[in-house]
Amino acid sequence: MLSEAEQLEILQKYDPESNTRNVTGIFKKIVFFGLLAFSIFQLYTSIGTPFTAYIQRSIHLGFALALIFILFPARKKIGVKRNKVPFYDVILSLLSIGVGLYWPLLIDELVMRVGRVSPLDMFVGVVAILLTLEAARRAVGLPITIISVSFLTYAFFGPYFPGFLAHRGQDLKSVVQLMFYTTDGILGTPISVSATFIFVFLLFGAFLVKTGVGAYFNDLAVVLAGRLVGGPAKVAIFSSALQGTISGSSVANVVGSGSYTIPMMKKLGYRKEFAGGVEAAASTGGQIMPPIMGAAAFLMVEFIGGVTYWQIAKAAAIPALLYFTGVWIMTHFEAKRVGLQGMSEDQIPNRKETLKKIYLLLPIIGIIVFLLIGIPTMKAALLGIVLTIVVSAFDKSTRLGLKDMIEALVDGARTALAVAAATACAGIIVGVVVKTGLGLSLATGLISAAGGNIFLTLFFTMLAAIVLGMGSPTTANYVITSTIAAPAIITLLMLDTPDAAVPLVVAISAHLFVFYFGIIADITPPVALAAFAAAGISGGDPIKTGVTSAKLAIAAFIIPYMFVFNPAMLMIGASIPEIVWVVATAIIGMIAIGAGMIGYWYRKCNWIERIIAVGTGLLLIYPETITDIVGLVLFTIMVVIQWLSRNKDEDNNKVAVAS
Template sequence: MTEHNHQPQDRLNIDRFMAKYDRESDFRRMSGWAGIAVAVIAVAFSLFQLYTAIFGVLDAQIQRAVHLSFGLALVYLLYPARKSWPRHRLHWFDGLLALLAVAGPLYIIIYYQEIIMRAGIVTPADMLLGGLGILMVMEAARRVVGWPIVIVATLFLGYAFAGPYLPGAFAHQGTNLSGLVGHLFFTTEGVFGIPLGVSSTFIFLFILFGAYLEKTGLGKFFIDLANAVAGWARGGPAKVAVLSSGLMGTVSGSSVGNVAGTGSLTIPMMKKLGYRPEFAGAVEAAASTGGQLMPPIMGAAAFLMAEMVGTPYVNIVKAAAIPALLYFTGIWIGVHLEAKKAGLQGIPRDQLPRIGSILLERGHLALPLLAIVYLLVSGRSPMNAALWAIALAIGASLLRRSTRISWRDVLKGLEEGARSALGVVIACATAGIIIGVVTKTGLGLKLGSALIDLAGGRLLPTLFFTMITSIILGMGVPTTANYVITSTIAAPTLIQLGVPVLAAHMFVFYFGIIADVTPPVALAAFAGSGIARSNPMKTGVEASKLAVAAFLIPYIFVLSPSLLLINTTLPKVLLMITTSLLGMTAIAAALSGYLAAPARPLERLVFFGGGLLMIDPNLLTDLVGLGLLVLAYLLNLRQRARQA
């Protein structure tokens, strides 16, 4: 059977896998009039976003209301209320809810001038349509995002009403129903706040860009390129997984999606070479999760962070670059040590594609990525850069017959881009509810003060408690909503202690993301175990060990923000990268139990302690840590000599 005949079956298997592990992928695939209607709405959604990007966005609340109207309608049409309902036809109840869901945003669009003139006065009609709109957003979030964000939003709504009855610092004057509905639905402080504003401008266009890159076959190009570069090395397939997931992470918006896209190829390769199933699934999970930390997209959170921090987008990309590279280097080291311990070799070079032929045949597919980085660095707005990138993605595909996409593919890209954005749209709207309650009640400062009091006002314990809070809040929540929640609740704590704003936001972002490989709710690890057919919890533990860099790097850039290129010099950055890499290598050796030879318990303990000291950006700790590493390495070499 030819490769072409394999592709539909492979696509079907990936779709089934994604539907099992990723809520956003479990949608209806309808034919007939219902399928045509949904496709028309999705294409219209993308065309609206392109039109406003080209000719100028509308007034903030109208732009966001139209954006949310499309999103809500598509969610109720595509995602059934119950898992048992069929996926090949539309249920009448969901069709009715789709009409009800758009009533709230349409009410704002139609009566926009009257609502502005009333200046906060809430009428009975406002109460009815606003309350309905909030409920529809919450139910849409349950369907497409999942219960965790709905539960968090519900708890916050409960807190808004319970304020007068709470003891101590968490008490507040409370609010009535009309005041809360008015604040959450008829201002830009709640549902239609900053997250939905960024979704309705930058994020949607980058998701559409990603849809067209997938159409052109960029993912397969990345995997083949990674095979050519690293497949021959010791433990080659695992290093291919790390490299290809890092490349895919530049445009991907989903850890689970990244696992399914690259893991369906790399995990069987790793198992065939001799890696344990748990380790094979863990490598792909850790690397795919790291894709959310990789600029320039960062799971679409980079645009939100720029708005929340109040800094140009290009500064976010620069700040995230070195930590992301350190993270992937940490996984690479862990993979290499595991391969050495198990005596695994790479794939023979004659079985691998050649770099030259890959670049000659499909290298042009990467041109849009290079162009978007250039446009952003040169000062173009993210919206303008995304528009050019979409045009270049389509144009670049036309350069060779083998990669050329048809007009049908162009229309399909508009449809799939809109559908891929639904999780982000609804997550941002729901996160707006949480932000609205925080601004209404002042909860952010109260939580921050409580964490600081718990830590006795000391930075390191506060960082630890903030880490735990961010991991819990990030469990089972998509990247964008994850960041909005953690930055609203946890980041103010660190800012109160004098941590730079960007470092504080990056700290909570990292730990919110790493929840995807942290048991017990480790979605990416469980997805990897599904492909590897391994024990999910053991895969999660292995993934956490491989992703140890993500647990350490945030502490580094909070203690020394120069790692984020904040007020620093090149020599200082290079020194910090060197000591951090030494520290991560030592910790990886401690966790894997191997460096030059199998490490005994005492050596592992010395490696771990020395590694932690090297990571602390301080001359004294670096020198002590280096001394411990040299001692442990000499002991390990002695162990190898004994074995020899």
Template sequence: MTRKEDINILSEEEQQAIIEKYDPEAGTRKLTGVLGYIAFFGLLAFSLFQLYTAIFGVFTAQIQRTVHLGFALSLIFLLFPANRKKRKQGKLQITWYDGILAVLSIGVGAYWPLFFNDLVMSVGRLTTMDFIVGILAILLVLEATRRAVGLPITIIAFLFLIYGIFGQYMPGFLAHRGLSLERLVQTMFYTTEGILGTPLAVSSTYIFLFLLFASFLVRTGVGQYFNDLAVAVAGRRIGGPAKVAIFSSALQGTISGSSVANVVTSGAFTIPMMKKLGYKKEFAGAVEASASTGGQLMPPVMGAAAFLMVEFIGGGITYWDIAKAAAIPAILYFTGIWIMTHFEAKKIGLRGLTKEEMPSIIEVLKNVYLLLPIVAIILLLMSNMIVTHAALYSILIAVIVGVFNKVTRMGPKQFVYALVDGARSALSVAAATACAGIIVGIVTKTGLGLKMANGLIDLAGGILIPTLILTMIASLILGMGSPTTANYVITSTIAAPAIILLGVPDLSAHLFVFYFGIIADITPPVALAAFAAAGVAGGEPIRTGIESAKLAIAAFIIPYIFVLSPELLMINTTWPELLWVVITAITGMVAIGAGIIGFWMRKMHWLERIMAVVAGMLLIYPEGISDMTGLIMFAVLFTLQFVWKRDNDNKPELSAQV
């Protein structure tokens, strides 16, 4: 098996430094002493509260959400320093104002539970104390989001607040009557349309439990097993380490809520292997970045955005409907990256791992039982079980699975640490969803979503394709620097209504903006996942981002296809039709991959490359005439390549299974 010292795998400290540089969610203080105990037991209490409500039933909406918010805000002010530039491996101590903000956050979180009856009976009339607490809630959410999530979403939320107050001064279709400060505060904290809206509701129920599930999976060794399984499956193939990165990241994405964290944890192992084999630094980083970002598109978890999608789309749609619809596009995405890395490896003559560098297949298969929690949660969700119950049962199965290996067996101490880790990972999500609630609340009160939709449609002349292009650009911009849950909330609120107005099914529209919001992580100029991969690989960040976007070409094509033809999302189709769609789409990805890389069985002429990309796009689009035309073009290209290979049998050929 490959030795760590042979490929210079990054240490845990180096990995953490890179994650903290590009991912604000990861940069917490390492508290010691009394403050360390306070933070530890606060996180533990947070998890216990969420487990209690999951088992015995949630409280009234305002109470459930404000307690969840109070826990998150107070812990963020204890754990996340105000100034990231001064953060020095936990040596940065809590300041007096951090303590004040934490105490105020507890007060805000307790306000609704303590005065619930009075607030309900007031029918929207705010007392002076209500007004002060509401203002504090808004300011605390903005500051906590800045610390735990980053500036982009904080600035967007602040601009929306300004827009809500000064709407009467806005130009053209953006103008509205304007909200008084009292009305704004009332909407933001005393209704379920603002901070306490749908995004925070989902965070305080489904998302927390799935993050807790991910924490237990890590403790049972599932994350490491994904790497071992990926090496066993893909390591011997041509360009093996790149395919290991793709396979591992697809699996890691089922439990990871962060593209950056996925890049660094998987990339610390795969990127050095790729570089050792002969891949350029930028390409090695790009493979990991594009694959890790794609993990957010992979069911069943999809970066936790799938749970938000259920609430935002409504109309009786279930979580399983969304996961099922997202499956084929996600498979095509990873197929595209796999194919392009294969052709790149053939182009530059790279080998796979040797037998000596490979782990024992038998040893890897001995631990296949570690996948049981993942299989269980998929089956439970397929059965339409209540999502919270599915998460609870899956956590229990993860604990049971850990018992079979003494290394991962969880005693009471490990169980408590898993609860604490799960709560810690939920802090940034809670802040992001609360901040996203501010945006949703302003959009609802001002009608901005419909105004923006009509504005985009007018700009596109009422034609679908130009509207999709403008919506894509808007989603890429809005998704820059935002975590998965937050960028979905923003893009679905502002960008999705435009294409829905043109008759596109809600699910197709929401997945369209979701895809481009996620792909912003690898699209320059703000490509955080690509920059993190460049940090691991030692490559140039912008070039790594460009390579990442090229490898992720499927993500720029497939959303257009499933909007124009929803069969790709398993909507209104039969199994034979679906099988044909999958076969032709994968064939199309082979053609596109060859065209983009410029190599199939030999180096391709520029005319062949254009023909391959066109053939691939025709094959991906699920329609009879386009499929037949694409297949004919594909057959012609394949024949040309095969004839060249036959005529050059006397020359050594690089061949391998994809």
């Protein structure tokens, strides 16, 4: 298992959110108390609603920006100990505090002169925009800043763009007013979600970590899956699915569970690239795993409107199940192909002691129950934190003292900094889209480019989401694709299904589609940060690891198309028999696809059998009765042939191991 220092080095290399200064002295105290105050403020506003939207969001922004400039250096130097905060970052931090306090201190004046911008307003607004862009560059990465600047450029130079992209253009005053003095820009919906739902759920995750639940996930996974064929790989899948509930970052998930599972997989006999690929694919899937999904899922609630977070989580349940089923099946076939066994008994934690701590899962179960009975999302997260504290008291080893709770508040706020920067930057993008009508223009252009074909529209959207996801976090990616591409998907789907009862189904399926592909970008070469982090642990080739992880996660490239065409997969407006049939045929289909991708079933498959197996799987996943019937017939034939000829080449495993 990797040491904490080695884990931190990998995180700093592949995860911008972790590449922070090691502040000392007075700045260490400033950061500590600043983060603590940030969490206390957020908890206070979560329990009640004491502030208006402008005040809450601007204070949230001010906290995040001020702390980012102290913690995140302007230049990244991996592996170099940095503890000094230069004078210019102190100035930027003080300016951030000023920006955060501008609305609270002058709200009456600002409301009275709505639509009019004073010279001081202009100065503060310009500073707010520049600080937001720079903070996002430091905490999230350069790509999101470039994208946001590109959108701002589009706002200013609209008349010079060709064709349907042209618009009358905006002057500096109108852009500044939009970005900082309305709720359509930096202080818009994205940062509103950051300041409410996302922050509280990040605190919930931080409290769970303090109870030791992350390590417990690994132990539980080993107890349940360690003795199975290819045990460590299945441990990685199971553990990473659970870790996704407390980590909103694919890279952080890879390092957290991969530092334990990847060495185990290598020791058992898995290739470096395969071991890294399994962990990357499983860790990335954590963001699509209910009950607590990636941060963008909370944005989805606001963007769709008229939908609860529980409905989003419920709709994502079956696709997430199929995703992890696909990864599980392929690791199983790979283990069978190479002839790998499970873990030995001495590598398995004490089952009795591990199962005695099953109570650590109660807070996660509690969140599900709270959402199910209709408790508002933010209140459910707060109750989850309370339940975590109560549950931790069951045992001395997990009990949270005052010091632990304070540290959890600090850690949760630290995690929220990059999210706040990303959502503020995403607000710039949304503001430009709203002001210029770019969303409608691009949606119309996308439909035109696809010739009105829904499949081509989905394909172009998939490419856009993956490309954007290679350079920006899931949150920003979702904001862009949901405002530009999702409306085109919804328009075409509504033309095919004009029934007035289905708009909600169509909206959720379209938004989940772009959400999925934004996440999958983390394991899609050539820029696959989760896979690169896994390669850093395994010692394998990064690109080969990325290709392997994308192959293992093939379900994620197929399933979104399926739930767009068959909403029964989302459990919305479908009967129980329909849902059971869809799930059953899809799982059988994933078995066939897994066998075809790996090249092994009951024995090694030749290339013709592999093509037939993949085709059979696609037929079973495609939502049509006739394709299901044909697929089941072919599947049965393939199983019979494979079973009867399973001993035909007994030396396959030996050859595979030798190679």
